[in-house]
Amino acid sequence: MKVLILGAGAMGCLYGAAFHRAGCEVTLVDVNRAHVDAINARGLELDTRAGFELLPIPAKLPEQVAGAVDLVVVFTKTFHTDAALSGIAAAIGPETALLSLQNGLGNDKRLAAHASPERVMVGASSLPSDLVGPGKVRSHGEGGSKLYPAFGGDIVFAGHVADLLTKGGLAAVLEPEIHVAIWSKAIFNATMNPLCALTRRTPGFLGAHPESRAMITRAVDEGVLVANASGVPVPAQPIHDLTEVSMTDHADHEASMLQDVKAGRRTEVDAINGAIVEAAKAAGVEAPVMETLWRLVKLEEAKLAEG
Template identity: 75%
Template structure:
């Protein structure tokens, strides 16, 4: 399988490495020149609890990507999806599948603007990963991956093939027909933990150590569960609560992506995460005051960082 990982950040590198180990022909695609140069010069350095690997996976700029591809794994920021896919349109053939493992809701619709719905897959990851320097990624923590066809016209066999490749590459993955329960569950988790980390400038371990934040975590998750149920997605609420506990314990030192963005003065994905949940909840007459407050405060933080 010929795979392009579009967005070679921490998560993109983690998954590209797994697909490489699983036997796929992988190419990283990014616009960070220093990162690309380091990967091509020394290979990708991936540090996990099991040890550190140096993986010879090539990296290119979008305009240098050669097609056609069997799969494009999209790991860009949600607000960059259209631009990024347009930048590699020349390498997307009539049989190329697009898979999003991005944060938030609505990513499958963005991909469907660049490929037939039958060739769009959607998934979620519960793994942590941090970019520690050009060409260097660290992932300390356990988790898994679920993916499936995004629309009824898709081929489940291809989703199963990708899941098998990831599992063979030592990242456990399954093809799950109830994928939107997983997508919503991850979005609810992110809408709770990411803004709290970003607004306190602390990792999950700090949040778990204080009753004030523990109470907000419980309440925010409950709001998200209500929003999902109102939209006909019957998420398992206790499983989301359990995942927040894993976050503040096993992933205590992990820097959430929104925290990394705020620290770096970058735009966050809060619109696709909190904003999407709040909007979906309002459409069904469900109030999500805490999740909306998180959304508005992070937007204020973005305005401050942008000098507005």
């Protein structure tokens, strides 16, 4: 299988490595020239609990992509999705499948603008991963992936993708209730990511203080309320449990939103907290903690824009 990873940051590289180990022909695509050059010069360097690996996976800039592939796995920031897919249009043929493992809500519709809905898959990953330098990725946590056709597509092909990831060392399963999984991850991210970004601290810090723990509990409960009011039956306890895992097993992991704020980049808060707040308004319920976190991160972005 020819697999293109669109957005070869920390998560993209982790998944590209899994497809590579499973015997796929993998290409990593990213706009970060230094990162692409480093991978091509010495290979992709992975530091995981299993040890160190140096994998010979080719990397390209978007304009270097040519020829259709079997699967495009999208890991770009949500606000870059349309431009990124347009930039690798040459790789998307009549039979190409698209898989989003991105953060936030609404990714299924974004991908469906670039391929037939029956070829669109969506998923959620609970794996932590950090880009520690050009061509270097670290992932020392546990987790897995759930995926499924977004609009009733080919379940057999989706199962093959899950099997390849599992064979490559990243456990993946088909999840018919994929939108429950995606909402659950969005609620988790909308809770932990902004608090890490606003405090400039990792989850271990949040777990050590009653103030942050109280906000975490309230935010999760709000998100679950919104999901259920929106017709998605999300249970609360697994998300509460996941926040505990985050604060212990992934205590030193830098959430993507924290990394973005520290680097002076735009965050994905609109597709995460913002999307939940908009869903709350549409469903006629309140989500004041989620909205407060959203607006505070937007103020951080405004500060960054001022230089």
